[in-house]
Amino acid sequence: xxxxxxxxxxxxxxxxxxxxxxxxxxxxxxxxxxxxxxxxxxxxxxxxxxxxxxxxxxxxxxxxxxxxxxxxxxxxxxxxxxxxxxxxxxxxxxxxxxxxxxxxxxxxxxxxxxxxxxxxxxxxxxxxxxxxxxxxxxxxxxxxxxxxxxxxxxxxxxxxxxxxxxxxxxxxxxxxxxxxxxxxxxxxxxxxxxxxxxxxxxxxxxxxxxxxxxxxxxxxxxxxxxxxxxxxxxxxxxxxxxxxxxxxxxxxxxxxxxxxxxxxxxxxxxxxxxxxxxxxxxxxxxxxxxxxxxxxxxxx
Numbered sequence: 121x122x123x124x125x126x127x128x129x130x131x132x133x134x135x136x137x138x139x140x141x142x143x144x145x146x147x148x149x150x151x152x153x154x155x156x157x158x159x160x161x162x163x164x165x166x167x168x169x170x171x172x173x174x175x176x177x178x179x180x181x182x183x184x185x186x187x188x189x190x191x192x193x194x195x196x197x198x199x200x201x202x203x204x205x206x207x208x209x210x211x212x213x214x215x216x217x218x219x220x221x222x223x224x225x226x227x228x229x230x231x232x233x234x235x236x237x238x239x240x241x242x243x244x245x246x247x248x249x250x251x252x253x254x255x256x257x258x259x260x261x262x263x264x265x266x267x268x269x270x271x272x273x274x275x276x277x278x279x280x281x282x283x284x285x286x287x288x289x290x291x292x293x294x295x296x297x298x299x300x301x302x303x304x305x306x307x308x309x310x311x312x313x314x315x316x317x318x319x320x321x322x323x324x325x326x327x328x329x330x331x332x333x334x335x336x337x338x339x340x341x342x343x344x345x346x347x348x349x350x351x352x353x354x355x356x357x358x359x360x361x362x363x364x365x366x367x368x369x370x371x372x373x374x375x376x377x378x379x380x381x382x383x384x385x386x387x388x389x390x391x392x393x394x395x396x397x398x399x400x401x402x403x404x405x406x407x408x409x410x411x412x413x414x415x416x417x418x419x420x
Contacts (some may be wrong), residue, residue, distance in 0.1 A: 122208050128215070128307065130170040130400045135409035136312040141392055142319065145385045150297050150377045154386065159320045160296055163303050163313075165393075174403040179181035179407070220306045226301055233262050240267055246279065258348060261288040263295075277344035280336050287331050293324045322365060326372050331372055342370050 146155055161214040240251035248267040252273060259268040259281050266285040272278055286296070300320045333341055345366055350384070 125211055127170050131167045132307055134166035134169050134396050134400055135310055135316055137396055138166060139312045139316045150375055155323045159323060161309060163316050165298060169396055169400045172397060173404050174401050175404045177406045207255055209323055218307055222308045235265060245282060248282050259285055259286045264289050280341055280344050284328055286331050287328050296324060297321060311328040329373050338373055347372050374396060
């Protein structure tokens with residue numbers, strides 16, 4: 121039980137380090153494809169690092185034998201051990217409760233998507249298949265299925281909305297979102313996990329914005345974002361064309377591409393990963409028997 125709680129602490133530390141590194145070196149750069157790989161990979165790698173075991177073999181020495189004897193003499197009493205287990209159990213119950221609540225929220229979102237999709241009807245425009253719903257919600261994409269509110273289909277910006285969602289569908293960005301939601305379940309208590317999940321979703325929106333504005337007028341596209349700012353969201357795991365973080369998205373669209381130190385920053389991921397593996401992995405210390413090293417307590 122205590123080992124599992126310690127594992128969660130190490131996972132949280134890894135996620136925090138990866139996110140802070142992204143915030144400092146990558147978040148302001150227009151390298152959205154690289155950021156997509158970095159964010160999802162680091163979120164996935166954080167729970168794996170503490171599972172790595174580094175074995176260190178050392179010869180037995182008189183100092184080690186004395187230290188081991190002193191450690192055994194300082195073992196906690198039965199009452200102290202019982203109190204420690206009770207506290208660990210409380211933390212474990214709270215953790216599992218949070219996992220269940222977050223999972224329930226995710227399932228509720230899926231059911232909501234299924235309900236809206238079930239009451240929508242298929243349409244085709246510019247060779248793009250999509251579904252129309254009478255509900256006043258954000259346009260959204262769930263894997264290959266594009267759903268848009270009926271009211272939006274009458275606006276002049278509708279073709280841009282459709283192209284936006286088509287890119288989402290073709291690039292399978294829903295997979296990134298769902299994977300980040302699943303990874304988030306196991307460290308819901310970690311504020312950096314919330315930030316990582318949000319960064320993954322926002323970066324996908326930046327990536328789509330960049331793709332759309334290559335063909336469409338950026339100013340017209342920004343007005344389309346503003347027009348959709350007041351609509352209701354569907355579910356946290358869905359990618360949607362919406363007005364959330366609208367100011368940041370517009371700034372990103374206007375930002376110029378910077379190549380200065382870009383390669384160096386990417387290469388810095390390697391020493392960061394090595395440092396985390398060294399600091400967060402489990403260590404297995406093996407002490408060679410005294411006979412194998414010509415050592416004995418009697419000095420013979």
